[in-house]
Amino acid sequence: MKFSDKVYELVKKIPKGKVTTYKEIASVLGTNAYRAVGIAMSKNTDGFLSKGKIPCHRIVASDGSIGGFCGVKTGKPIKDKKKLLIKEEIKFEKNKIINFSEKLFRF
DNA sequence: GGAGTGACTTTTT
DNA sequence: GAAAAAGCCACTC
Helix, strand or coil, rough: CCCHHHHHHHHCCCCCCEEHHHHHHHCCCCCHHHHHHHHHCCCCCCCCCCCCCHHHHHCCCCCECCCCCCCCCCCCCCHHHHHHHHHHCEEEEEECCCCHHHHEECC
């Protein structure tokens, strides 16, 4: 089982209405490879949304911003990622999550 | 197995 | 407070 596979497993466990950061994921896995987490996601952007796969839109940067982008393969920009998060009761203010610490899911 | 890369994070200008 | 630099670690070639 690769590191990236573990990442996926964790990401899939994130409940609706919650988000997590790259750093959190790495931390849970007992490492500091935040970047590797991002890489893992970038290599598996296929089928992340309602396809029951990896909800990568629930992964955000440590400061509460959306960070990278989501839905590149689906042709949807960050804009829609934010919309999607708002739909899951996660509100934004200037590209940053409001009450971030409350929405953060720590496994 | 060494070198380059990257959806990141923290610290310093 | 925004922008740049440095530091991390897995992954690929």
